[in-house]
Amino acid sequence: MAIRRHVTEGSRGFRSGPENPLTAPTPTRRAVLAGGLGITALIALPDVLAGSPAYAAQQTAVGSSTPAAPHFFLYGTTGPRTHAGVEDRKSPGAGSSSASNVVTGLDLAPVKSADGSTLALVSTSSTGASRSVTLTLVDTQSGATTARKALALPGASSAASILTRPVFAGPDTVVLLVAVSEPSQPRAVRKTPATGRETVTTGYTWTTHHQVAYFDRGRSTFSGPHPVRLGANPYLALTDAAADSTHLYLWAVQDYSRIVLGKGAAPTSLTTEFFAIPLGSGTPAVVAASRGPWPSGANARILATGHVARVLAGRDLELYSPADGSLRTVSLAPMHEVGAAKPGAITLDSLPNGNALITNSALGRAIVVDPAARFATVVVADYPRVPYPVRGASVSADGRTLYTLGARGAGGLNAYRISDGSLTASYTHGETYTGVYRMAGGNLLTLTAGQQTGLSFFTPGFEPVATAATDVLVAGVY
Numbered sequence: 477m478a479i480r481r482h483v484t485e486g487s488r489g490f491r492s493g494p495e496n497p498l499t500a501p502t503p504t505r506r507a508v509l510a511g512g513l514g515i516t517a518l519i520a521l522p523d524v525l526a527g528s529p530a531y532a533a534q535q536t537a538v539g540s541s542t543p544a545a546p547h548f549f550l551y552g553t554t555g556p557r558t559h560a561g562v563e564d565r566k567s568p569g570a571g572s573s574s575a576s577n578v579v580t581g582l583d584l585a586p587v588k589s590a591d592g593s594t595l596a597l598v599s600t601s602s603t604g605a606s607r608s609v610t611l612t613l614v615d616t617q618s619g620a621t622t623a624r625k626a627l628a629l630p631g632a633s634s635a636a637s638i639l640t641r642p643v644f645a646g647p648d649t650v651v652l653l654v655a656v657s658e659p660s661q662p663r664a665v666r667k668t669p670a671t672g673r674e675t676v677t678t679g680y681t682w683t684t685h686h687q688v689a690y691f692d693r694g695r696s697t698f699s700g701p702h703p704v705r706l707g708a709n710p711y712l713a714l715t716d717a718a719a720d721s722t723h724l725y726l727w728a729v730q731d732y733s734r735i736v737l738g739k740g741a742a743p744t745s746l747t748t749e750f751f752a753i754p755l756g757s758g759t760p761a762v763v764a765a766s767r768g769p770w771p772s773g774a775n776a777r778i779l780a781t782g783h784v785a786r787v788l789a790g791r792d793l794e795l796y797s798p799a800d801g802s803l804r805t806v807s808l809a810p811m812h813e814v815g816a817a818k819p820g821a822i823t824l825d826s827l828p829n830g831n832a833l834i835t836n837s838a839l840g841r842a843i844v845v846d847p848a849a850r851f852a853t854v855v856v857a858d859y860p861r862v863p864y865p866v867r868g869a870s871v872s873a874d875g876r877t878l879y880t881l882g883a884r885g886a887g888g889l890n891a892y893r894i895s896d897g898s899l900t901a902s903y904t905h906g907e908t909y910t911g912v913y914r915m916a917g918g919n920l921l922t923l924t925a926g927q928q929t930g931l932s933f934f935t936p937g938f939e940p941v942a943t944a945a946t947d948v949l950v951a952g953v954y
Contacts, residue, residue, distance in 0.1 A: 547619035548915050549595060551586055552929075552950040567674075583609070586954050587775060589644045592616060592916060595954055596642035596650055607632040609640045611652060611691055616954070618915060627689050627698050632656045635910040637682070639713050643775070645755055646721030650691040653724070654701060655713035684713045684731060688724065688758050704757030706751060718776035718784050719755070725784045725796060726751040727771045746770075749805055750796060764803045767895065768794045780830045782848040790822045790836040793851065806851045814839040820861070821868040828875040832895065835878070837868025842878055844894060857897030859890055866911035866923055866951065872936060873918045881909050889922065889938055903938035913953040923950055 553940060586595045600607070605607035606628065613623040632638060638657050642800040643651040659680035668674045672889035689700035709730050716727040729748050748770055752762035768788040776786035784796040791811040796803045811834075820838025827833055827844070831854070835842040840861035845851045862868050869880045875894065887905025909932070911923035920938075924930030928945040935941060 483838070498837060511560055515616050518890045532939050537950065547555055547587065547765075548913075548921065549616070549619075549954040550946065550948050550950050551582075551954060552948045573840040583638070583640045584773070585952055587642050587644065588591065588616070589647075590778065594622070594882075596644065598640045598652065600638045600640065600861050601626070602634060605634050607634070607638060609638065609652065609654060611642060611650060613650070613693070614710060623693065623696055624697060625696060626689060626700065627652060629654065629687070629701065633658060635659050635666060637713075640775075641715075641717060641775075641795065643719045643724065644933075645690075645719035645724065648693055648721075649719075649755060651719050651724050651755070652689045652691065652698075652701075653704075653715065653717055653726070654687040654689070655684050656687065657682045657713055657714070681733075683710050686711065686715075686728075688753070691755055693834075699756060700758075704753070705760065706749070712770070714771050714773040715772040716774050716776050716779055716786050718786075720782070720784075720798070721776050722754060722755060723761070724753045725758060725776065726753065727766055727768070727776070727786065729770045752796070752798070762801060764796075766794065766803065767805050768792075779826045779832055779847065780828075783847065784833065785824065787822050787824050787834060790813065790820065790839065793832075793834065794847070795851065800849075806845070808834065808843060808845070810841060810843050810853055811836060811839060811855045816861075816863075821865045822871055823867070825871050825875075827871070827894070833871060833878070835863050835869040835880075837881070838863055842869065842880075842892070842897070855894065855897050857892045857894075859892065860884070860886075864910075867913060867953075868911075870912050870914040870920070872914060877936070879912050879914065881912055884908065889920070889934070891938070901938055903934070903940075905931070905940075906948055911950075911953065919951055923953070 487792045510722065532685045553704065565734045581599045583598045586597050587708040588595055593616055595616060597612040597614065599610050599612070601610060608622060608626045610626045612621060614620070615622050629638065636656050639655040639657070641653050643653060645651050659682055663679050665677050665679035666674055667677065686704035686706060687701035688704050689698050689702070691698050706728055707730065708852040711728045712731050717724045718915055722939055727748050727750055730746055732746055748766040750762070750766045751760040761817045768786070774786065776784055779785050782798055784798070786794050788794055788805065792808055793806045794803070795806060803817045816838040820836055823835045825833045830848070831844050831846050833842060833844050836936050838861060840859050842857045842859065843853050844855035857878065859880040865881055869878055869879055871894070877900070878894050880890045880892065880893045882890055882902065882904050886904050887906055887908035888902060889909070890899060892898065893900050907924060909922040913921045915921055918936055920934040920936065922932045922934070924932065928947055929950045930948065931944040933942040
């Protein structure tokens with residue numbers, strides 16, 4: 477991954493002059509996958525802008541005598557080619573630094589703690605007939621692994637499909653929600669594809685059971701796994717989840733094919749159910765019917781007000797209040813005013829002033845809701861629609877600016893003032909980006925699709941500073 481740094485006279489501490497190609501860490505498929513193909517992985521890279529003289533001056537101005545360059549993390553998979561391994565290179569202005577492969581074979585995308593200081597990663601492994609999952613915690617400032625602990629899953633067979641998601645529960649606990657799906661009743665399944673040639677495969681009936689374990693970050697120990705007692709019948713593996721310092725919150729739905737009905741009983745219509753489970757337990761203390769769609773495996777959010785929130789189909793907000801135990805749906809009227817054939821990338825952010833920001837890239841609309849006014853919409857901002865971005869919008873560190881992708885064809889980036897939805901800045905040079913991320917140091921990173929994933933680095937004021945490319949097919953930046 478060769479990085480090119482852009483420099484312009486008098487701009488934020490960067491010297492004037494032509495573009496200078498600089499060496500940088502080179503994350504490649506072979507290093508990321510250790511010889512495998514198509515396995516999800518996470519690699520760490522230094523923030524090239526945070527290592528600049530401008531960043532050092534900024535940190536010194538706020539009283540930091542030893543500014544540290546935070547890391548960012550690329551999460552993704554690889555294609556069919558293999559390349560040379562990761563090499564230690566110098567990052568622009570940051571001294572000696574290197575890209576490092578953190579974890580391969582991840583079950584799901586990484587999850588970041590509420591304060592942004594830690595990433596949680598989960599992978600599954602087998603030793604003989606024994607199955608286990610491993611939780612890895614990574615410090616986002618240094619890129620160092622701060623904890624790695626395996627959890628045995630007694631009773632899980634070697635044929636089981638295991639899906640594990642980590643959920644941060646306050647600063648001290650990480651919850652592992654484990655769905656173990658076991659196959660049974662093998663049978664021949666005949667299929668005739670478009671070619672007309674019949675094929676015979678083996679089909680199975682899958683039954684899922686959920687377990688939960690709690691990792692104490694201070695002691696580096698697990699408690700559990702405990703069976704999650706959702707109901708008499710099996711539930712689907714996918715759940716939506718969030719947690720605070722007292723409870724794990726789940727949205728789940730029964731597996732229609734596994735429901736046991738009495739003789740002559742009419743088929744039941746399934747609705748999503750909501751569960752509040754006290755930390756340390758697997759037995760729900762609260763069970764309620766949800767009006768929202770079936771869970772998709774998304775992470776819900778704990779808002780600044782303490783409400784547990786998830787976005788429904790990009791147009792509504794479902795809220796659980798731990799204070800009064802109510803579960804309700806808030807219709808986001810401005811989102812219903814815009815039509816879209818297919819869903820787009822959706823974000824939900826809790827702003828420093830207590831309000832919540834929801835964006836939907838397929839609709840090209842962002843709204844701010846005020847929890848103090850029963851989640852009434854207080855700001856609406858329209859921006860160019862981008863149907864299939866990796867991430868279509870990001871919020872500045874101070875919660876005042878929304879960064880979005882530019883219009884199709886024009887490309888570039890836009891910035892909007894969150895307080896009133898007005899456009900404050902834009903940048904384009906004809907490049908169409910597929911994602912925009914605000915990094916820990918406040919800088920911006922964009923993605924460009926192609927044979928390689930393009931990475932472009934900007935200051936918060938849209939000053940282009942560096943470009944790069946990686947063989948990793950990036951699915952997310954953290």
